[in-house]
Amino acid sequence: MHDDITDVPGIRVGHDTNLEAGTGCSVILCEPPAVGGVDVRGGAPATRETDLLHPLCMVDEVNAILLTGGSAFGLDAASGVVRYLDEHGIGYDTGVVRVPIVPGAAIFDLPFGSATVRPDHAAGYRACEQANNGPVEQGNVGGGTGATVGKMLGPASAMKGGLGSASMELLGGIVVGAIVVVNALGDIVDPQTQQVVAGTQNSAGKSPDASNPFGNTTIAVIATNATLTKTQVTKVAQMAHDGLAHVIRPAHTMFDGDTIFALATGSRTSGIQQDRATAALQVSTLGAAAANTLARAIVKAVRSASDLHGVPAASSLLESHEK
Template structure:
């Protein structure tokens, strides 16, 4: 295992990165059938196909999930992911065509680099071509290229965010993984020690006004996945529980300035054995708790591995200056 979401069998991840424009996208491809779910907690989301993942709706399986920069413009990259999957005969069979199911979420990174260049269909296709099941490049890459954090005191105090991933193996062998793009308005906290890793300065007590966060320039978007076999309702519960990982590592989280969204996937083999309700409840609770703690670790990794870009310093830059 290499401590990222590709430790879950059947998952490949690929990036498309544009450092000059300060943006990019990341795709997670499901090589095994994957039951999908989602939970949206932030007040300003930019998403695609999220209703489809809720228990009341028809389609259960997803083929890929896209995380992207470019705000709502960047959701265009999903068209490239769909084209890649269609060429390979993947998607929901409608009788006249297979329609790839590609939910997506975007962060607002238009203030870093160029606001006129955003991930498009070609970028989404390139990310699919580069997808692999090996160790995932993290930090200022893919959808995390233009991410920033700690902006409650204003964007002039921002610290570089990024993309991170982590995994956990439970005692029964079940693998739980997380992939996250951290573009939060809040501070980043080490959940083990409670120490602030990346934080905005406290407001000056001598001033009556300060520049606050831009209302649409923040969001943490994530995917958690497991090798377990779960129902669509159970996968949605895990997405809900995984949000606790944001609360553990981002303070505050789920604000009206964020579009916090967590997707969840279960890639275990199908079974015809009727589930035992008590056993299922225990399994979902254990996986959901592991998803939260794994996501919190991935958030910390995203910020620690980020590099300064377009004038926004990374934590490593600040450490070198203070040293």
């Protein structure tokens, strides 16, 4: 076990990182396709193909998820993921051609590094080429490259966010994994100590600054090897948002585009086919595990980050305090 989302069989992760521009993208590939769901809670989302994941919609498989920087511009990276999957004959079989199903979400990192360099189709394709099932690189990488947190007083008081991942094994060989890009308006709190791990700097005596409030959003993917229906996996995505509320304060603001996708690869039977009460209990158990795993991944993201473009990270501040 790597303690990350690639512990879920069939999940591979790849990144494309541009440190100079302060942006990038990450791709989560599902082989075989997974049943997908999504829950959007933030007031300013930048997303792609989320309607497709609604339980009332027909298609019930997902080939990949994109987590990207670059705001709405960065969603162009999904076209590169689609091209990669198409070249490998992967997608929903329409009878004429296989159409790759690639939902995605973006963070607003344009003020960080370069506002004119954003992930594009080439970046999405490169991320797919790098995808593997080994340990997930975390911190200033992929979609988390330009992520920052603690912006209630404006970007000048921010600290470095990043990308994090974690996993949990339940009874019966069921694994729940999470990968997250942490770019929150709020502070990140360690749920064990209730201490701020990364957040607003020099906040004493200052008032909130709404002059540039849009550089926010936490986006994530939950994956499990349990067998779930589209409705059930959507419930897992919904419950996973509790993980944001556990460690990001505040979360789900009007300036955040918080979005969580969920994937069920179905390689393990979870007893969902049993009676209604048992099925509901097991979906609830998976949702609670998803929330706890996501909370850990968020803390890992900011602890794995390093200073970039003059924005300090939690790790460097901890080192300075220890000296």
